[in-house]
Amino acid sequence: MTGGPRPKLGATAQAALVLLAFGEASGYELKQRADNTLRFFFAAPAMSQLYGELGRLTAAGLVADRFERRGGDRATRVFALTREGHTELARWLAEDTVPATTFKSHLALRLMVGHLADPRRVLADVDGERQRISAERVALLAVVDGLGPDDPMLGWARMVGTWGLRYFDDSMRQLDELRSAIEAKVEGSERS
Amino acid sequence: MTGGPRPKLGATAQAALVLLAFGEASGYELKQRADNTLRFFFAAPAMSQLYGELGRLTAAGLVADRFERRGGDRATRVFALTREGHTELARWLAEDTVPATTFKSHLALRLMVGHLADPRRVLADVDGERQRISAERVALLAVVDGLGPDDPMLGWARMVGTWGLRYFDDSMRQLDELRSAIEAKVEGSERS
DNA sequence: TGTAGCATGTAAGCCGTTACATGATTGA
DNA sequence: TCAATCATGTAACGGCTTACATGCTACA
Numbered sequence: 001m002t003g004g005p006r007p008k009l010g011a012t013a014q015a016a017l018v019l020l021a022f023g024e025a026s027g028y029e030l031k032q033r034a035d036n037t038l039r040f041f042f043a044a045p046a047m048s049q050l051y052g053e054l055g056r057l058t059a060a061g062l063v064a065d066r067f068e069r070r071g072g073d074r075a076t077r078v079f080a081l082t083r084e085g086h087t088e089l090a091r092w093l094a095e096d097t098v099p100a101t102t103f104k105s106h107l108a109l110r111l112m113v114g115h116l117a118d119p120r121r122v123l124a125d126v127d128g129e130r131q132r133i134s135a136e137r138v139a140l141l142a143v144v145d146g147l148g149p150d151d152p153m154l155g156w157a158r159m160v161g162t163w164g165l166r167y168f169d170d171s172m173r174q175l176d177e178l179r180s181a182i183e184a185k186v187e188g189s190e191r192s
Numbered sequence: 193m194t195g196g197p198r199p200k201l202g203a204t205a206q207a208a209l210v211l212l213a214f215g216e217a218s219g220y221e222l223k224q225r226a227d228n229t230l231r232f233f234f235a236a237p238a239m240s241q242l243y244g245e246l247g248r249l250t251a252a253g254l255v256a257d258r259f260e261r262r263g264g265d266r267a268t269r270v271f272a273l274t275r276e277g278h279t280e281l282a283r284w285l286a287e288d289t290v291p292a293t294t295f296k297s298h299l300a301l302r303l304m305v306g307h308l309a310d311p312r313r314v315l316a317d318v319d320g321e322r323q324r325i326s327a328e329r330v331a332l333l334a335v336v337d338g339l340g341p342d343d344p345m346l347g348w349a350r351m352v353g354t355w356g357l358r359y360f361d362d363s364m365r366q367l368d369e370l371r372s373a374i375e376a377k378v379e380g381s382e383r384s
Numbered sequence: 385t386g387t388a389g390c391a392t393g394t395a396a397g398c399c400g401t402t403a404c405a406t407g408a409t410t411g412a
Numbered sequence: 413t414c415a416a417t418c419a420t421g422t423a424a425c426g427g428c429t430t431a432c433a434t435g436c437t438a439c440a
Binding site: 026027029047048055070 | 395
Binding site for chain 2: 011014015018021037038041042043089090093094098099100101102103104105106107108109110111112113114115116117118121125128129132153155156157159160162163164166167170171173174177178181182185
């Protein structure tokens with residue numbers, strides 16, 4: 001229709017389609033969905049970005065918007081996948097290659113020059129990272145438990161959540177090991 | 193000097209300072225350093241970005257550039273930390289908070305809607321991810337081994353590398369578990 | 385009455401990648 | 413002489429965040 005090779009969707013657009021595959025939603029609800037799920041292993045797009053993507057997807061015909069009365073008098077703009085949107089989702093899953101996972105640890109960057117830092121500060125940074133992950137684990141566990149074992153459509157989401165829990169567990173163990181290694185190292189150099 | 197609150201350095205600028213802490217280098221060499229180390233747990237900035245950052249850091253006085261003859265007649269621009277650069281690095285380590293690790297798994301995004309995809313394709317995606325990590329592990333191991341146990345200045349780098357190896361090992365185990373869970377799930381639904 | 389949550393957007397700017405452009409040196 | 417590597421940049425574009433701007437509704 002539009003001519004030329006379809007200008008591949010960006011990652012956020014794909015994420016929006018994925019979220020809409022779980023049912024229609026307003027931009028605001030979509031943001032909440034993202035914060036409950038995608039945030040743990042993908043991204044938590046800003047509201048402004050979500051609305052932007054939804055506008056573009058609507059213009060492209062992959063998503064349809066309609067207005068619904070909610071509460072008193074307020075009109076909410078509700079988005080849903082169109083048939084074209086479903087097709088694009090299927091095409092994406094079947095044809096596009098999976099980009100590599102990206103991982104960016106600011107803690108690791110600092111540790112590269114750990115010899116220039118106060119050892120106590122370094123250990124505190126490691127502890128902070130561990131606490132962050134621990135808190136994320138708690139939050140993800142609540143989400144996974146909230147999914148309930150009944151709904152079969154959420155089976156894949158639950159599986160991803162379980163994977164995430166395992167990931168967080170391992171990450172904490174890695175940080176514990178790392179902390180021990182740092183302690184050993186700084187004791188060694190204090191001694192010398 | 194410049195007045196106003198120092199306009200915090202970006203992540204790539206910090207990475208450049210960290211790399212230069214291991215000794216002076218040309219932009220080209222810095223890129224190689226990044227590809228050997230930072231790439232595994234932080235980022236592999238494009239050359240163009242590196243040159244851009246080096247220019248800005250030089251203008252800011254954190255880095256000094258000088259020209260050196262290398263090979264025949266060729267002048268290479270070599271960058272080194274200035275005293276100010278060292279100070280900024282120390283300030284960064286002592287004062288700035290550590291941003292959270294970012295993690296973005298396109299595989300996980302797809303698995304959220306696994307029920308819309310061909311199961312064989314899903315398993316192939318998992319296998320592809322595992323192979324990618326496996327290859328990264330091999331590359332990182334070569335780098336860590338190449339560091340040699342002698343140089344004490346590289347001790348922290350070696351520690352980060354060891355952490356990375358552990359991370360890759362765990363990631364592969366997570367993917368193996370995930371694969372089993374997917375196999376169980378698709379067999380279950382084929383049966384019904 | 386006021387505050388938290390619902391709801392929707394625009395504008396500016398940074399960060400980062402890809403594509404483009406150029407040219408010297410080394411070794412097979 | 414040809415290819416790989418060394419070496420340095422500019423331009424355009426896209427993705428994403430932050431800040432700004434606005435207003436309604438439910439509930440305590």
